[in-house]
Amino acid sequence: MKIATWNVNSLKVRQQHVIDWLELSQTDVLCLQELKLPDEKFPRAELEAKGYKSWFAGQKTYNGVGIIVRDGIAVDEASIVRNIPGFEDEQQRVICATVEGVRVISAYFPNGQAPGTDKFAYKLRWLNALHDWIAREIARYPKLALLGDYNIAPEDRDVHDPKAWEGQNLVSPEERAQFERLIALGLVDAFRLFDQPEKSFTWWDYRMLAFRRNAGLRIDHVLLSKELALNCTVCDVDKTPRKWDQPSDHAPVFAQIG
Numbered sequence: 001m002k003i004a005t006w007n008v009n010s011l012k013v014r015q016q017h018v019i020d021w022l023e024l025s026q027t028d029v030l031c032l033q034e035l036k037l038p039d040e041k042f043p044r045a046e047l048e049a050k051g052y053k054s055w056f057a058g059q060k061t062y063n064g065v066g067i068i069v070r071d072g073i074a075v076d077e078a079s080i081v082r083n084i085p086g087f088e089d090e091q092q093r094v095i096c097a098t099v100e101g102v103r104v105i106s107a108y109f110p111n112g113q114a115p116g117t118d119k120f121a122y123k124l125r126w127l128n129a130l131h132d133w134i135a136r137e138i139a140r141y142p143k144l145a146l147l148g149d150y151n152i153a154p155e156d157r158d159v160h161d162p163k164a165w166e167g168q169n170l171v172s173p174e175e176r177a178q179f180e181r182l183i184a185l186g187l188v189d190a191f192r193l194f195d196q197p198e199k200s201f202t203w204w205d206y207r208m209l210a211f212r213r214n215a216g217l218r219i220d221h222v223l224l225s226k227e228l229a230l231n232c233t234v235c236d237v238d239k240t241p242r243k244w245d246q247p248s249d250h251a252p253v254f255a256q257i258g
Helices: 011-025 044-049 118-140 173-184
Strands: 002-007 029-033 052-057 065-070 075-082 094-099 102-108 144-149 187-189 220-225 232-237 253-257
Touching: 002 011, 002 102, 002 144, 002 220, 011 029, 011 044, 011 065, 029 144, 044 052, 052 075, 052 094, 065 094, 065 102, 102 118, 118 144, 118 173, 144 253, 173 187, 220 232, 220 253
Parallel strands: 002 029, 029 102, 102 144
Antiparallel strands: 002 253, 029 065, 052 065, 075 094, 094 102, 144 220, 187 220, 232 253
């Protein structure tokens, strides 16, 4: 099963990109973030016409997450969960489903703005709630995949200029510690299972010719439970859609399981 994550930065703008990339990449399960549209605007019919089922938690203008699954792959409809259970939040940031026995979670982690701000405090509260929920989920589902835009670059090698970013949002010690707390639950960073080129990133600012200069960050991740990690044969970034007209500022990250 080929699974992937992609922050599309507006599904309305990038709908055709998603359809084109699904067909090009032959992805079985795609987790989306930053839909930026309400549920009634989600292109379910257009995706069904191309052979995909979808589940989503939308929000006008901001946030929003979804899971798209190729026809013929079994999804337990009763397993769908939106947002972190027990954590009151108006922002639509999590959706999960059990797909062919794998607990697939699509998550859009808060940005945080800057350390010391209210938005950063919200990010840390959200991360604590996510951690506690994932701990319960992984106890129930030995096969679990947490995919999404984490808004965390876990190590200096995930940052194009670590010195320039030192102490800033996305790379702060508090955020990196939260990433490590998720790993400590028994999750594995699938990207780091394999030898990767230096300066491998998933996000590049639209400004300052960042993509052309490869001035990016690796903030989109696929974390796998150890049982799934044992069967992961590849994990990589596909920069192809970042080169298309009107691209998202993120590139898809995919992993092959089995």
